[in-house]
Amino acid sequence: QVRRTTVPQIAQRKGGEPIVSLTSYHAHTAAIVDKHADFILVGDSLGMVMHGMESTVGVPLDLMIMHGKAVVRGTQKALIVVDMPFGTYEESPNIAFRNAARIMKETGCGAVKLEGGKRMAETIKFLTERGIPVMAHIGLTPQSSHVLGGFKTQGRDEDSWPLHEEDAKAVSEAGAFAIVLEGMVEPLAARITKQIDIPTIGIGASAECDGQILVLEDMLGLNPWTPKFVKVYGQLGPMIEQAVSDYAADVKSRAFPTEDEVYR
Ligand code: KIV
Numbered sequence: 001q002v003r004r005t006t007v008p009q010i011a012q013r014k015g016g017e018p019i020v021s022l023t024s025y026h027a028h029t030a031a032i033v034d035k036h037a038d039f040i041l042v043g044d045s046l047g048m049v050m051h052g053m054e055s056t057v058g059v060p061l062d063l064m065i066m067h068g069k070a071v072v073r074g075t076q077k078a079l080i081v082v083d084m085p086f087g088t089y090e091e092s093p094n095i096a097f098r099n100a101a102r103i104m105k106e107t108g109c110g111a112v113k114l115e116g117g118k119r120m121a122e123t124i125k126f127l128t129e130r131g132i133p134v135m136a137h138i139g140l141t142p143q144s145s146h147v148l149g150g151f152k153t154q155g156r157d158e159d160s161w162p163l164h165e166e167d168a169k170a171v172s173e174a175g176a177f178a179i180v181l182e183g184m185v186e187p188l189a190a191r192i193t194k195q196i197d198i199p200t201i202g203i204g205a206s207a208e209c210d211g212q213i214l215v216l217e218d219m220l221g222l223n224p225w226t227p228k229f230v231k232v233y234g235q236l237g238p239m240i241e242q243a244v245s246d247y248a249a250d251v252k253s254r255a256f257p258t259e260d261e262v263y264r
Pocket residue numbers: 023041042043044045046083180182203213214215
């Protein structure tokens with residue numbers, strides 16, 4: 001019986017060996033990621049990556065729960081964190097609790113993640129005090145892309161740094177056990193990482209963070225285009241295409257199925 005990584009174990013990694021994390025949305029890839037990741041995020045990026053949506057704004061709670069269940073079933077070791085989708089937590093701490101509790105009960109995950117700094121601090125405190133560990137997420141917050149005017153790297157203007165620093169302090173003081181810093185210039189990520197005592201998990205936020213996360217499909221080369229901050233570790237897109245085209249050719253030429261694949 002393997003013991004799953006716990007929330008305090010992640011929190012204690014502050015300043016230590018970097019925390020390894022990836023997203024995963026289904027049982028099969030999650031089982032692979034589970035061998036190497038400290039935590040796995042069932043990110044609402046699944047709306048775009050798996051379901052072809054244009055942003056994460058349209059992702060329903062039930063979809064997060066469905067994918068969350070699959071990832072919990074497929075894993076044994078990593079802490080599983082599930083994103084709260086847009087519209088399920090911003091309105092009030094009570095509504096956030098109701099929806100976060102559903103996610104925890106129905107998926108069996110160990111924590112939830114939500115976007116926002118200072119403005120979400122009260123909710124983070126409310127959830128944490130009632131048994132729901134919260135990972136925060138600041139900087140480039142995709143659920144606010146309509147307000148921000150797209151997906152823009154944060155902190156290019158030094159004048160904006162104090163606001164981001166206040167956000168990080170607020171969620172940390174509210175009880176978040178870790179915080180994702182997304183799309184942020186390196187000096188700002190470094191300052192925040194030094195200023196707070198919970199681990200920072202970077203995505204497009206430099207090696208100054210206490211850990212890193214990437215969208216699995218991005219680093220596997222499954223998307224035709226990836227942003228600058230992604231390092232592509234495997235070219236699965238071209239591999240899948242080759243396999244599918246070999247199969248199509250074999251079917252047409254009757255080279256498949258062969259003797260080996262036929263029942264006699
Ligand atoms: O939804 C997601 O995949 C995320 C990560 C990129 C942090 O929130």
